[in-house]
Amino acid sequence: MSENVRFSLQNLTCAYSGQVVVRDVSLDIPAAGVTAFIGPSGCGKSTILRCLNRMNDVVPGFSLSGRVLLDGEDLYGDSQDPVLIRRRVGMVFQRSNPFPTSIFNNVAYGLKLHFKLTRAQLELEVEQALRAAALWDEVKDRLQAPATSLSGGQQQRLCIARALAVKPEVMLFDEPASALDPVATGKVEELVMDLGRRMTVVIVTHNLAQASRVADRTAFFLRGELIEFNRTVALFTNPQRPETEAYLLGRLA
Amino acid sequence: MERPIDLELKKLKEQLLTMAGEVEQQLSLAVRSLVDRDSQAAEAVIAADERVDAREKEVDRTAVEIIVRERPLASDLRLVITATKIAPDLERVGDHAVNIAEQALVLNRMPPLKPFVTLPRMADIAKEMLRQALTSYVEHDARLARQVIARDDVVDALHEEVFRELLTYMLGDPQTIPRALALILISRSLERIADQATNIAEQVVYLVEGQDIRHVHGGEERGV
Numbered sequence: 183m184s185e186n187v188r189f190s191l192q193n194l195t196c197a198y199s200g201q202v203v204v205r206d207v208s209l210d211i212p213a214a215g216v217t218a219f220i221g222p223s224g225c226g227k228s229t230i231l232r233c234l235n236r237m238n239d240v241v242p243g244f245s246l247s248g249r250v251l252l253d254g255e256d257l258y259g260d261s262q263d264p265v266l267i268r269r270r271v272g273m274v275f276q277r278s279n280p281f282p283t284s285i286f287n288n289v290a291y292g293l294k295l296h297f298k299l300t301r302a303q304l305e306l307e308v309e310q311a312l313r314a315a316a317l318w319d320e321v322k323d324r325l326q327a328p329a330t331s332l333s334g335g336q337q338q339r340l341c342i343a344r345a346l347a348v349k350p351e352v353m354l355f356d357e358p359a360s361a362l363d364p365v366a367t368g369k370v371e372e373l374v375m376d377l378g379r380r381m382t383v384v385i386v387t388h389n390l391a392q393a394s395r396v397a398d399r400t401a402f403f404l405r406g407e408l409i410e411f412n413r414t415v416a417l418f419t420n421p422q423r424p425e426t427e428a429y430l431l432g433r434l435a
Numbered sequence: 436m437e438r439p440i441d442l443e444l445k446k447l448k449e450q451l452l453t454m455a456g457e458v459e460q461q462l463s464l465a466v467r468s469l470v471d472r473d474s475q476a477a478e479a480v481i482a483a484d485e486r487v488d489a490r491e492k493e494v495d496r497t498a499v500e501i502i503v504r505e506r507p508l509a510s511d512l513r514l515v516i517t518a519t520k521i522a523p524d525l526e527r528v529g530d531h532a533v534n535i536a537e538q539a540l541v542l543n544r545m546p547p548l549k550p551f552v553t554l555p556r557m558a559d560i561a562k563e564m565l566r567q568a569l570t571s572y573v574e575h576d577a578r579l580a581r582q583v584i585a586r587d588d589v590v591d592a593l594h595e596e597v598f599r600e601l602l603t604y605m606l607g608d609p610q611t612i613p614r615a616l617a618l619i620l621i622s623r624s625l626e627r628i629a630d631q632a633t634n635i636a637e638q639v640v641y642l643v644e645g646q647d648i649r650h651v652h653g654g655e656e657r658g659v
Contacts, residue, residue: 420645
């Protein structure tokens with residue numbers, strides 16, 4: 183396997199209670215940059231994303247065949263600890279889901295779970311995570327305020343800070359801006375692009391303009407199958423498969 | 436399935452075709468002003484150039500509107516992009532028609548140097564190339580576009596032939612220099628018009644195949 187591949191999906195097939203939703207997907211996700219998954223509702227893009235940090239494990243009736251390799255290691259191998267995987271592979275969801283506690287504690291939570299830190303170290307790490315999520319300047323004077331007092335966009339960036347605090351190698355975003363207004367969306371997108379310069383980022387979005395803005399590469403899925411994977415500009419200007427063309431033109435039946 | 440963007444794209448294509456029709460008419464009139472020594476026709480060409488310029492802006496406006504409102508992708512996007520590149524090519528053809536008309540005005544004030552043989556032929560080929568390039572755009576016909584590109588060499592060769600012939604006139608009799616120069620400029624304009632048609636055809640290949648074949652030298656690589 184070439185060095186710069188972060189995830190390698192090999193013949194990945196997923197089903198919920200026996201119903202197949204992802205079919206025989208093979209895909210190498212490079213370590214550098216942002217990769218977007220696009221496709222109509224029910225195409226399997228979110229299911230695949232959730233396989234990248236075993237988030238589907240907790241879904242009743244979920245089953246999987248094929249392999250998901252992270253840096254060459256089988257994520258679903260017997261010796262893998264899902265909690266550790268989720269530290270390496272952070273995730274941010276469509277709806278921000280801050281814990282019902284203070285801003286500070288939200289970010290500190292994962293740090294306390296995974297690392298033994300002094301109070302000073304903890305404060306420093308929290309600050310760094312909030313800075314990385316472009317939220318520090320807005321919350322530095324009210325770190326003890328409840329997270330729920332933040333705006334929707336701020337809450338989403340808080341969730342990003344919380345995920346970044348434990349120093350993941352990969353960040354997964356599942357429709358991270360679909361509930362946000364254009365300004366808050368812009369901030370999240372900027373953050374996604376910025377993170378993509380430093381780590382592997384995979385984003386699921388139904389918003390084609392968003393994929394074209396933030397992603398270096400884009401994968402198009404349809405009915406659980408990978409149809410096309412290419413550099414974003416190439417895929418959006420000159421798709422090679424008729425299904426992709428039809429989807430981009432809004433002509434998909 | 437008709438989409439909102441389809442109507443807009445149709446409008447864009449129509450504007451481009453209207454512009455192409457007007458440019459073609461300008462070119463025909465310019466060549467006639469030369470061959471028939473019709474200075475009135477030449478004046479008409481010069482006067483109508485503003486209209487062609489306005490058409491170019493119109494195409495641009497529609498293209499920008501489509502980009503902003505519809506955010507076109509894939510082949511829709513390529514259609515809009517190519518329209519904005521073809522319109523300036525057509526506008527340049529219009530400018531060359533004006534150049535020809537201006538030189539015709541000069542020539543029409545002097546006795547003819549020689550009968551017109553090669554220049555009308557060049558004009559016919561250039562016009563046909565232009566028409567075929569536009570047809571290939573409308574019909575998404577990359578094969579026809581490649582045929583247009585292949586014909587550019589024919590016009591280049593004719594231009595060289597005209598140039599050499601007129602050079603002999605000028606060397607033989609200095610009195611022919613003003614007329615020979617005017618004819619060389621006209622030949623040069625026709626040669627450039629064939630180049631514009633080639634540019635348009637290259638855009639059509641991009642439109643249909645998504646492949647940028649500009650500035651690739653040698654027929655084989657351009658697939659002609």
